Amino acid sequence: MLGFLRYRFLPVLLFICACPDDGTVPGPLDTDTASETGPTGGATDELTVGSSATTMGPTDPDTTPTTSDTEDVATAGSGGGDVSSTFDPPAACGPSCDSFSSHEGMVMLTGAGANFACVNHIVGDLYIGANAGLQEIASLGNLERVEGTVTIAGNLELADLSGLACLREVEALKLTSMPQLDDLHALANLRVAPHLEFERLGITGLPTFAPDFAGVSSLILRDNDALVDLHAAATWGVAAAPLELHIEGNAVLPGISGLGGLLADNGANKVLIELLDLPKLASLTGLEPVVQADLHFQRLPKVPGFAPLANLVSGGQLTFNALPAVGDLEGLGALASVGTFTIGDCSHGDDGGMDGLTSLVGLDSLVSVGHFALAGNDHLASLAGAPQLSQIDGFSSVGNPALSQSDYDTFFNQLEGVPWGCVGSWGRCECFPINPG
Known part of the structure; x- marks a missing residue:
């Protein structure tokens, strides 16, 4: 099997094309411009929760919660192995307590009636499940710090997050599968949360955090059917590079201009955007x-072009597919080098491709590409438009019926050497998945 350069990217499955494995090492470009119908393929993913997590048992409000975890986990409450805490919550933030304690180990609220009224620090993850009661959640009113991930999943009773109003520091915050949840104002005290994931919520905009919020490293916004406004992100800042942004399936989101301030804070550092x-x-x-x-x-049917990317100079992995309103690559004129550059898609047959493209016009500064892949672009009739391009290690072109042998010959004549790869029909140049590491 031919080898391809691999680059770390947001956790998705990409497809590029290459010649079938004939038991030999990669050789000079093999060409055949016959055209056939391509294969189909796809991948799915879903959020899962491990079955080995700590489950908190039922407790009376005046007693200490219990745990069924077999690990060495301190019990939570006013004693019984808790350790004293120095994380003093704001006055009147939660239930009145004479003193506060830390809980060591993962905490799961699943409807068993656990009580954490005087715990303000969890050394581990916090999971609030679909069956967690509102009284259980309210008992977290003094919780200030979680040294792990806070996940709230599928709880259809929650109208807001007032039970977590004291929360200030988490490693990651994941809110998922709660379409009734449209109010995140209770997160206004949050000052550390580098990883955020909001999925299938009822929010129309992003939350505003504390004035001294330390910034984000990754943001996932997926399938939020009412989301229209991302401008609050301009107040967040960036915690660490590379910044990762994954925006998917938000049915009515009209624009991403609200991310401009966040990207400006990122400066010239690398960013990963899906x-x-x-x-x-x-x-x-x-x-x-x-x-x-x-x-x-x-699959961005209304995006007209790449003009906002005029400052893009280098890319690790660039993949553009199913942007039918894009008629050229103008806007990418500053792009000089790319590791893997995929235009189109070889995994979905007739459903893939950049069918608005007729040439490579717009790649004025492009000099080098590690692997250049073109797939399923029905109207791509010329490879002109990248006059400086002279270095390509690998080249694949499959299912581009308007390109002729003379088009390829002209293109290869401008290169310093003949790249390895495959050119031809769907049957000749197979498509295979790469799972970036």
């Missing part, structure tokens, strides 16, 4: 600060 399945997204405005990036843009 924009997938956004039927109302009208432009890429907001991406102007991006200088170096991994980009995966797919």
